[in-house]
Amino acid sequence: MKSKVVGLDISKNTIDATIVFQGSDESWHDSFLNKEFGFNQLLKWVSNFTLPREVLFCLEHTGYYSRELCRFLDKQALDYALLNALSIKRTMGMRREKSDKYDSLVIARYGLKFYDELKPGSFLQGDLLRFQLLLAHRKRTQEKEMAYQNQEKHLKHCFRNDPSVGFVLSDLKKQRLFLRKHRLLIEAHLDEILINSALKEHYDLLRSIPGVGKITALTTLVHTHNFKRIKDPRKLSCYSGVAPFKNESGTSIRKGTRVSFYGNRKLKELLNFSALCAVRFDPQLKAYYQRKVAEGKNKMSVLNAVRNKIIHRMYATIRRGTPYVVHPVF
Structure with a gap:
């Protein structure tokens, strides 16, 4: 575990950096340009405290603004983590100040506190x-x-x-x-x-699954980084907002299971279209859907189960390396 973390707050033109150390309440801050010259100045500044390879750089996932910095850190073989902004916000507690300097401090403290749970950053390319x-x-x-x-x-x-x-x-x-x-x-x-x-093979495997169209297959490949970043179907279900979770408290609140509001809505929308298509044209899922609805299950609940089945079929097809085979229902 690294005992030194640099929190980076990225904007279009500037980067605010704050370095913190394990077991110390002190922190140091500076600001740099969001371009290669500023990236080199950032490393020189970090070198005043410790070696850059001994530091974990933490930054929010800000899309295009952080891409060049991630590319630079990756090229320098330095460790960095892309953080979810909402996760950081939910762990800050009461907050009275809002500034780029303070945001970088919050990010650094978050990285230091949850270091063991952070995944190494990666960015799309090619x-x-x-x-x-x-x-x-x-x-x-x-x-x-x-x-x-x-x-x-x-x-x-x-x-x-x-x-x-x-x-x-x-x-x-x-x-x-x-x-x-x-x-x-x-x-x-x-x-x-x-x-x-090089993605053509995995794309063809996904397209062999009933209900999975071109856009759904490509979107899944992008969000999973060609199944290298999200390697488990249950994690993709959670990421896309189709995994059901309990909603209970004490003995009085028993609201059953429901999907979370937090999830990738674009992917969830595509999976919903895939499920609607699958229950019409796939014999197994059509029979499953009709049977569950006949038993009195809520249609949307059954449709959500179909979404999860499609996700599991995706991973099974990729792992097996052979196209999905549609079996008739007798």
Whole structure:
């Protein structure tokens, strides 16, 4: 266990750093530029206290702002951990101050306290990064396309045979068709990358599972880092917000099990579509769904169980290395 932690609060232009030591209440702070020159200055500053390789760098997962710093630390073979901002917030207790300097101190203390539970950081690169960016771009395009489509339907319903909305409807249709064309171009680019990608084998295995489409398969590969970061299906169920948890207290509160509000909503939404598709076209899951509903189970509860079954099928297929085989129900 390392007894020295540097907490880093990342913003677009600057990095606030605070170093703390095990068994000491003292801390030291400084600020650096969020670019390679600033990264080197950060290491020189840390060297005034100890060797950089003896330090654990802790930072919140701030997306693109922290990416270059993670790349730099990875290149220097230095240990770092990407932390969940909500986890840090829930362990701070009463807080009266909000500043970048104080945030870096809180992150450092969190890293020192929960060092044994932290996982080494890793960032997406190569094809996984390309898929992540393209999937996010496709999602934004699709949302705009759906917004135009809903507005078009709304106007048609509320202004039937009214010539005053003719131009608006025509323009909405043009915008919708343009976005649809653009979305299809993005999907075609995804297919081009897949052809020569090292992820193609795992992608094909996932696609062999009934209900798992192209977007669901790619999104799963991205969030699990090609099944190297999230190696257990139960952890992916928890991460995606489909794992049920107890909700009990004492002898009076018995609310049964329910899924947690905390989870990756995008992945959960895709898994929901996969489950809806699977209970229609997969003989086993269709029979399972119909049997449980006939027993009086809540439909959404049964559908959530189907989501979990799909996740377990993903991991089983990847571990086995052979496509999923659909068995008929007799």
